[in-house]
Amino acid sequence: MAMNERLIHEFKSAIRNIPDFPRKGIMFKDLTTLFRNRVLLGTLIEVLYDYYRDLGITRVVGIESRGFIAGSALAVKLGAGFVPIRKPGKLPAGSYRKEYSLEYGSDAVEIHKDALDDGDIVLLHDDLLATGGTSRAALDLIRLFPVKKIYINFIVELKFLNGRQLFTSPEDIYSVISYEA
Ligand code: AMP
Numbered sequence: 001m002a003m004n005e006r007l008i009h010e011f012k013s014a015i016r017n018i019p020d021f022p023r024k025g026i027m028f029k030d031l032t033t034l035f036r037n038r039v040l041l042g043t044l045i046e047v048l049y050d051y052y053r054d055l056g057i058t059r060v061v062g063i064e065s066r067g068f069i070a071g072s073a074l075a076v077k078l079g080a081g082f083v084p085i086r087k088p089g090k091l092p093a094g095s096y097r098k099e100y101s102l103e104y105g106s107d108a109v110e111i112h113k114d115a116l117d118d119g120d121i122v123l124l125h126d127d128l129l130a131t132g133g134t135s136r137a138a139l140d141l142i143r144l145f146p147v148k149k150i151y152i153n154f155i156v157e158l159k160f161l162n163g164r165q166l167f168t169s170p171e172d173i174y175s176v177i178s179y180e181a
Pocket of ligand 1: 130135
């Protein structure tokens with residue numbers, strides 16, 4: 001299924017906007033109201049499946065925790081494996097860590113050292129691209145492995161935050177829904 005104006009409108013109507021969460025000045029895009037709708041959840045996975053079905057994806061890498069939801073459903077549909085990228089200290093086995101800076105302070109993400117194989121074709125997935133710090137750090141982790149190709153997907157992109165500029169191959173990024181302001 002391909003995206004069209006009607007679907008964009010339906011998805012946007014199903015996303016709940018929460019002002020000043022988790023702190024003042026942030027308009028939080030709550031996707032739980034989209035995920036709870038069985039028709040829209042199915043449609044979203046169909047849209048993503050159609051976009052990536054012929055690219056030979058072998059592993060979907062989802063970012064904790066909202067990237068696990070559609071990421072794992074999509075992995076099943078694509079016949080790919082699923083790999084989690086998690087916040088520090090959560091993964092049980094040997095992991096690589098990448099720190100990145102936030103507006104205030106820093107954070108980090110981790111991936112298991114044996115999570116990806118040589119020649120994997122990877123789809124990095126998260127629910128939302130904001131400033132891009134998190135997904136850029138996740139991409140840096142994936143690049144530690146000799147994978148063949150990395151595609152990047154978000155359900156929502158907040159264009160006005162220019163997160164895309166942190167990526168050297170923006171043509172490999174696909175966002176289902178974008179907000180210009
Ligand atoms: P960033 O590193 O700024 O791109 O932010 C990435 C993470 O924070 C994503 O995993 C999002 O789930 C979450 N996030 C940031 N801003 C928002 C927002 N306005 N609404 C919902 N989630 C957000």
